Amino acid sequence: MEILRFIATRAALGVLTLIAVSLLLYLGTQLLPGDVASALLGQSATPEALAVLRAKLGLNVPAWLRYLHWLWGVLHGNLGTSLTSGTPIASALMPRLANTLFLAGYAAIIAVPLAVGLGILAAIREGGILDRVSTMLSLATISFPEFFVSYILIVVFASQLGWLPSLATVYDGMGFWDRVDATTLPALTLVLVVVAHMLRMTRTSTLAVMSAPYVETAFLKGLSRSQVVLGHALPNALGPIIAVVALNLAYLVVGVVVVEVVFVYPGVGQLMVDAVSKRDLPTVQACGLVFAIAFIGLNTLADILAALANPRLRGRRGR
């Protein structure tokens, strides 16, 4: 029952964080000088025009009331109306959300087994070639901007070899495998961006367990290094590894913004960047909320899964 209580507490904390972030996303913009009306009309707007537009957009209502109204709408699937196109945001956002989830999922399916597998291998042969290569690789991936990785991949696989398309064009009714083909390069970019960090952390978590007394006992009774790692160290390192994986998947959420723009992929990230340059605040808020849900959701899930994998974590993490 202890574990159920932990899950409930952690989930409640996640919801609370989400509410706090949504408050910040909605009301934080009110603290800044200028509002949607002045953003839309520009600096040369007359006070009368501003007043009319403010009334039309309902900006004269107190901010907290507008927040509650917005939150109520969001809970009922109504994300508001786009300022630039005048259409409901939800209808523009939903297909794009599906696209983004497809891309992130594709990247995750490749990145997670690859990183965890190689991380464990690196831990088995500590100081080996794989270990040293992964150290250099992780330095490279934290130093390379996403667009640099993207363009290298485009030059090699699209321009030189001609294996894959350089733009990720997708449309409704596109076949599954065509879609996979179109999104392979952006997915590979995301894989490269997260894989090294995930690998290093998997290795570190596994090695951290390796200094425990029971691991020493396992060595002393004559087991080989790989037997010790797989049979004794890994089960106990699983909790931290799951946490690391979820953390990096949350990182995909951010990486996806730049990658979508590079490959002109119609996802939420691109929608958000477009909306920012058009100063379409309601759309930006809706996209921000989607990213917040994904990010906080993954972090909460990480904590819960880590606790499930390792009962000793209960209580210690549940602040």
Next chain:
Amino acid sequence: MKIGGHKVPVTAYIGALIVLLALIAILFAPWVAPYPQTKIVGGVWDPPNAHDLLGTDSIGRDMLSRLIFGGRTSVTIALVATTLTMIIGIGLGFLAVATNKIVDNILSRIIDVMLAMPILIFALMVFAVLGTSIPIMIITISTLESTRVFRLARAVAMNITVLDYVQVARLRGEGVGWVIFREILPNALPPLIAEFGLRFCFTFLFIASLSFLGLGIQPPAADWGSMVHDNAQAISFGGYAPLFPAGAIALVTIGVNLIVDWLLSIHALPSGTGAEV
């Protein structure tokens, strides 16, 4: 060679060399660059040749010269933003420790919420309201990123503030300012310097990404991120133009990271801690 009793690894030398060369190139840009940055010297996206070592850009300007001048903008803005980040973050972090529990709790809870979201998402929200300009960008990034510095500064100060000499200073009746600047700061410097390097890498990449998205530095000013943005189309025509500014960003970041890795190893912190959202 040893600095402060620690052997300096080869990688740190390579890092220092990269950073030094980049600094010389951008400090002495007018003398180093082969052409003025606005001069049109060739066709659109000429491939690298004897006249233009890295080819030309989207309107026929010399890529190498543009890179050298653009580096000025990129590095300067990142340095200013990082410095501001550190000042705000360290200031608030030390304040939380040096004053009382209530201030500490309020600051920590607000910052917990900020930490629950990637900086990029918050920054995009601010730009949607305020538009994009260099001062707005610097202030936004510094404010958001200082929440990350706050945690470290607070933890470091926490360890120092329980030491005898700080207690003595407090009992002596010194004010908050004295405790922060004369007691805590000098002793917290080493880890904070490493943090400065990490933050610089993050800020540098972050501003480059914003400029690449067309939301950072606006024309006529050019930085490496916006140069990638402007030359992105070349890829569709089989050119390599955006790879040069993107590579320059990567190279400088690697250089700083190599130095930071060495600084971190002195304080026994794991490498790669800079990978953060």
